[in-house]
Amino acid sequence: xxxxxxxxxxxxxxxxxxxxxxxxxxxxxxxxxxxxxxxxxxxxxxxxxxxxxxxxxxxxxxxxxxxxxxxxxxxxxxxxxxxxxxxxxxxxxxxxxxxxxxxxxxxxxxxxxxxxxxxxxxxxxxxxxxxxxxxxxxxxxxxxxxxxxxxxxxxxxxxxxx
Amino acid sequence: xxxxxxxxxxxxxxxxxxxxxxxxxxxxxxxxxxxxxxxxxxxxxxxxxxxxxxxxxxxxxxxxxxxxxxxxxxxxxxxxxxxxxxxxxxxxxxxxxxxxxxxxxxxxxxxxxxxx
Numbered sequence: 001x002x003x004x005x006x007x008x009x010x011x012x013x014x015x016x017x018x019x020x021x022x023x024x025x026x027x028x029x030x031x032x033x034x035x036x037x038x039x040x041x042x043x044x045x046x047x048x049x050x051x052x053x054x055x056x057x058x059x060x061x062x063x064x065x066x067x068x069x070x071x072x073x074x075x076x077x078x079x080x081x082x083x084x085x086x087x088x089x090x091x092x093x094x095x096x097x098x099x100x101x102x103x104x105x106x107x108x109x110x111x112x113x114x115x116x117x118x119x120x121x122x123x124x125x126x127x128x129x130x131x132x133x134x135x136x137x138x139x140x141x142x143x144x145x146x147x148x149x150x151x152x153x154x155x156x157x158x159x160x161x162x
Numbered sequence: 163x164x165x166x167x168x169x170x171x172x173x174x175x176x177x178x179x180x181x182x183x184x185x186x187x188x189x190x191x192x193x194x195x196x197x198x199x200x201x202x203x204x205x206x207x208x209x210x211x212x213x214x215x216x217x218x219x220x221x222x223x224x225x226x227x228x229x230x231x232x233x234x235x236x237x238x239x240x241x242x243x244x245x246x247x248x249x250x251x252x253x254x255x256x257x258x259x260x261x262x263x264x265x266x267x268x269x270x271x272x273x274x275x276x277x278x
Contacts, residue, residue, distance in 0.1 A: 002266035
């Protein structure tokens with residue numbers, strides 16, 4: 001199991017998740033920096049993500065779409081705010097319409113990635129997601145996520161049971 | 163029966179919290195909207211400090227919570243705000259657990275497949 005710690009703050013609407021991997025910070029950074037690798041983990045198996053524009057530089061907009069089991073393709077984007085390769089990335093995550101125009105600014109979630117060296121080798125990856133309101137959170141989780149998540153959860157259970 | 167004892171203490175706190183007219187009224191108002199303590203205090207012939215104390219008792223009983231709104235703290239019924247946030251954070255956890263596990267699987271391929 002990769003995840004070592006989960007902290008949830010219902011008042012600040014923040015979740016922090018910590019995972020550890022036996023790789024260098026540079027290798028862990030590639031998971032985010034290389035769109036082809038990012039595609040392999042961002043969306044659950046039944047809701048794979050395809051990254052269209054991907055450039056991790058402050059001010060850049062990363063765009064992606066997901067493909068659902070019914071052919072639906074919700075579009076999303078990240079507005080890149082801070083980049084310190086291979087240690088830190090801060091983006092504002094939101095959804096877009098067919099013309100890649102952000103669907104109102106409200107349901108946007110700030111995501112902070114930190115990659116630190118672990119004593120004795122390997123890295124500690126910390127991802128913090130925070131939301132401006134319960135409504136924003138509800139919207140993000142409702143958009144193309146739920147169905148995929150339920151299925152992905154089933155798959156995880158199957159792997160664990162094997 | 164540790165579980166039952168804890169349950170009893172919770173029920174005691176709940177009944178104590180609700181055994182007061184002012185506190186019941188605060189809960190009623192907190193269910194229908196968000197109010198600052200000073201707004202609430204206007205409805206009762208008691209001091210602001212007394213109202214704050216009542217809110218504290220209700221908070222301990224898990225009936226209301228304080229939510230920061232700009233510079234002021236607002237009193238809201240807990241059932242809605244907190245439970246909803248809790249459920250959503252649980253969903254978010256499942257989502258990110260999946261992502262972080264998939265990252266792990268991807269990294270494992272490096273050593274297994276020798277692609278690097």
